[in-house]
Amino acid sequence: MLDLGAAEKAERPAAVGGPIDPAIGLVERLVGPTAGQDGAEKSAGQSSPVARAAEEIRRRVAAGETPVGLYRLSEVITPRSAPAPRTPIGEPDAVVEVARRYPCAVLDAADAAGIAQGLAGLLTDGRRVVVTGADVDGLAAVRGALPEPMRRLCLDGELPLSDAELRELRWLMVTGTPQRQQRLGQVLPEPQLVPTVDRVAQLCRAAGGRGYPPREAADLIPELLGGLTPTRLQGLISTAQRFQRALASVDSTTSTGAAGYRDASWARPLLERVLFGSARPGFERLLKRSADIVSSAETLNTAADRMAVVGDLPSDAVEQLNRYADYLDGGGKAKTYFRSQQQRAVEPTLAHLQLDGVPMKDSRLLRQAVAFIELIEAMGKLRQACQNLDVPAPNDVPAVSELNRRLTRIDESVRAVEALRHEVLFIHPSSPVSIPDLATAETVAANIVASGGADQMADARTQLGILADGLERSLAEVDSEHRAAPEFEGLIEPLRAHNLPDYLDALSELSAARRQWADQHRVAELMGRLREAAPELASAWDEAEHAVTQGTARFVGLEELLTGLPDADTADLVLLLGADHLPTANLLVTAAAPRLLAVGSGFATTPVSASEDTVLSVLRRAGVPVIVTATSTGAHAMRSDKPATTKQPEAEPAAVRPEEPKPPKLVAVPSEPEPAKKPEPEATPTEEEAAFMVLPLGIVPRQTDRKAAEAAESTGESGRSAH
Numbered sequence: 001m002l003d004l005g006a007a008e009k010a011e012r013p014a015a016v017g018g019p020i021d022p023a024i025g026l027v028e029r030l031v032g033p034t035a036g037q038d039g040a041e042k043s044a045g046q047s048s049p050v051a052r053a054a055e056e057i058r059r060r061v062a063a064g065e066t067p068v069g070l071y072r073l074s075e076v077i078t079p080r081s082a083p084a085p086r087t088p089i090g091e092p093d094a095v096v097e098v099a100r101r102y103p104c105a106v107l108d109a110a111d112a113a114g115i116a117q118g119l120a121g122l123l124t125d126g127r128r129v130v131v132t133g134a135d136v137d138g139l140a141a142v143r144g145a146l147p148e149p150m151r152r153l154c155l156d157g158e159l160p161l162s163d164a165e166l167r168e169l170r171w172l173m174v175t176g177t178p179q180r181q182q183r184l185g186q187v188l189p190e191p192q193l194v195p196t197v198d199r200v201a202q203l204c205r206a207a208g209g210r211g212y213p214p215r216e217a218a219d220l221i222p223e224l225l226g227g228l229t230p231t232r233l234q235g236l237i238s239t240a241q242r243f244q245r246a247l248a249s250v251d252s253t254t255s256t257g258a259a260g261y262r263d264a265s266w267a268r269p270l271l272e273r274v275l276f277g278s279a280r281p282g283f284e285r286l287l288k289r290s291a292d293i294v295s296s297a298e299t300l301n302t303a304a305d306r307m308a309v310v311g312d313l314p315s316d317a318v319e320q321l322n323r324y325a326d327y328l329d330g331g332g333k334a335k336t337y338f339r340s341q342q343q344r345a346v347e348p349t350l351a352h353l354q355l356d357g358v359p360m361k362d363s364r365l366l367r368q369a370v371a372f373i374e375l376i377e378a379m380g381k382l383r384q385a386c387q388n389l390d391v392p393a394p395n396d397v398p399a400v401s402e403l404n405r406r407l408t409r410i411d412e413s414v415r416a417v418e419a420l421r422h423e424v425l426f427i428h429p430s431s432p433v434s435i436p437d438l439a440t441a442e443t444v445a446a447n448i449v450a451s452g453g454a455d456q457m458a459d460a461r462t463q464l465g466i467l468a469d470g471l472e473r474s475l476a477e478v479d480s481e482h483r484a485a486p487e488f489e490g491l492i493e494p495l496r497a498h499n500l501p502d503y504l505d506a507l508s509e510l511s512a513a514r515r516q517w518a519d520q521h522r523v524a525e526l527m528g529r530l531r532e533a534a535p536e537l538a539s540a541w542d543e544a545e546h547a548v549t550q551g552t553a554r555f556v557g558l559e560e561l562l563t564g565l566p567d568a569d570t571a572d573l574v575l576l577l578g579a580d581h582l583p584t585a586n587l588l589v590t591a592a593a594p595r596l597l598a599v600g601s602g603f604a605t606t607p608v609s610a611s612e613d614t615v616l617s618v619l620r621r622a623g624v625p626v627i628v629t630a631t632s633t634g635a636h637a638m639r640s641d642k643p644a645t646t647k648q649p650e651a652e653p654a655a656v657r658p659e660e661p662k663p664p665k666l667v668a669v670p671s672e673p674e675p676a677k678k679p680e681p682e683a684t685p686t687e688e689e690a691a692f693m694v695l696p697l698g699i700v701p702r703q704t705d706r707k708a709a710e711a712a713e714s715t716g717e718s719g720r721s722a723h
Helices: 006-011 022-031 039-044 049-062 068-076 092-101 112-124 136-145 163-174 178-185 197-206 217-225 230-251 267-276 280-299 317-329 341-350 363-388 397-425 438-450 454-476 487-497 500-533 535-542 558-563 584-592 615-621 687-691 706-722
Strands: 104-108 128-133 307-309 353-355 552-557 573-576 595-599 626-628
Touching (some): 022 049, 022 068, 022 584, 049 558, 049 584, 068 104, 068 584, 068 595, 092 104, 092 112, 092 626, 104 112, 104 615, 112 128, 112 136, 112 552, 112 595, 128 136, 128 558, 136 552, 163 500, 178 500, 197 454, 217 438, 230 267, 230 397, 230 438, 230 454, 267 280, 267 397, 267 438, 280 363, 280 397, 317 341, 317 363, 363 397, 397 438, 454 487, 487 500, 500 535, 552 558, 558 584, 573 584, 584 595, 584 615, 595 615
Parallel strands (some): 104 595, 104 626, 128 552, 128 573
Antiparallel strands (some): 307 353
């Protein structure tokens, strides 16, 4: 008995350099390293079909193209710890369901009609089936039993299409839609007439139309500008340009002037805090102080350059100087002896003031001294204010003058931003655009200025109209034998409406239409070539009522199939006839397709001995599902070499035969017997067959425990007698 279990795998040593490939191990167990050659063949230098198949499998495995069916078979014949799941049967769809769920199964059919009905179900499901067997007459009988529509799906000889082209044609037909079928008579826009996305996006933006989905609110500016009147648009552009000039003056640097103000890196942060922070009051005070200091310095003329303060002035120095100046202006005089009270009070202050090293006794000079002292005090307050605003503090009057110029530019920028914010706020009643920071203000101003005004918008709209006119002329040139594709209008309307999102949608639809057009023309090309060599198959695929029957059937002799294994992905299932008379080496047919459906009845040229393993016995021991037809009497129903010794139990549903013969049909055998008819005597199955008997419920695994089977049978008989 052929043992393909885990014990043999464990005993076999691994190949040098790594484990044995499961497919190679299975091949060697089935046929051996030199199996399939007899003495005559060896002397002639020839090999049997099985040996050729084994050699081809080894070559494919070495090339990394191991047949999937061998892998699945190696998994199936591994001993199971639990029986295979039960699946109800009864209709041709059951064969399809089993073929979908299991890589290997057994079809227990009594005649060619039952096999043909299961094959028809597989073809209806779109399976590419290779029907093979050792009996050529049996293959012809199954083919002749197929329904007439299904016979057209049988392939004979060489086709003008390669296997890859057949796969492509089947895929295209399965995925076809009524919309795609209409593409044959349609005309699509020429690629050179379809404007590019970048071109349309640029024109839509310049025309004030809808552009790309905005990433931020400022990106909506071009679309909002498209709804303004020319006068309103020009005013908004002027405001944006004014802001840009003011901001550029704030950022400008000079190579002359005070050292602390040549670099304007502090100006922009100050502008940001004034506009959107809390520095506005402090900025206004600093601007006024700097302006006052510049004005006071101008009134000192040249005298201030010759004045000097020696030491610390008294706290009431300014008051004493003003009183003494008023005394002199009122006619008083400075005396050396008999000094007045005002002169004696101001003398401590005058001791700290000098003009070219000479004490000041003139009222005009005293007034300038007062202004000089006040300027010094104002400079101190100015430096404190600069520190509060993170502004470089000036050290002298020229530096204050440069600071005042910088602050004046910042003030102008503040007013320009406020004007821009006001204009943008009322650009549209539902405008979502706001200016929360200086960067947004720059972006908004740049977008407004980039619009170019009403003239540039009108020019962009004209360019979009020219593009739409070109498509309309192409649409008008379509002849009467063809139809214009609806994608023409889908492209023209967005161009007229200056709408980029709709144009992008139209391009997407056009791309899908081109794909459908190419696919349908490819279908027409392949179907035309197929119709030349296989008109019946082409008509079967082309008819609307058979739109789902894209399966094919190839009837190939077993030796021919093993001698020349087909390429990968050219078949979905191998239907093997006469599996109960074929040696186990014929399991190599699984290299032709990923799935195997073995027919365990008849169709054999040379029977095997009772002690020799067969394809069917290996599959039954593996517990693969078994599909029973209504005309089948159970396992090995078509064998004629088994003696009839005893009668079948009377209530066994699978043995009930109708009075009149009916066409074979895959039906579920009832679980209760029909009382009207008395069953005819049937041959009692042998012990080996009893282990593989298919219960009336449908697809069942083998029963390896003979005692359990006998107990179940005795229980059934006792139950029927009690009934």
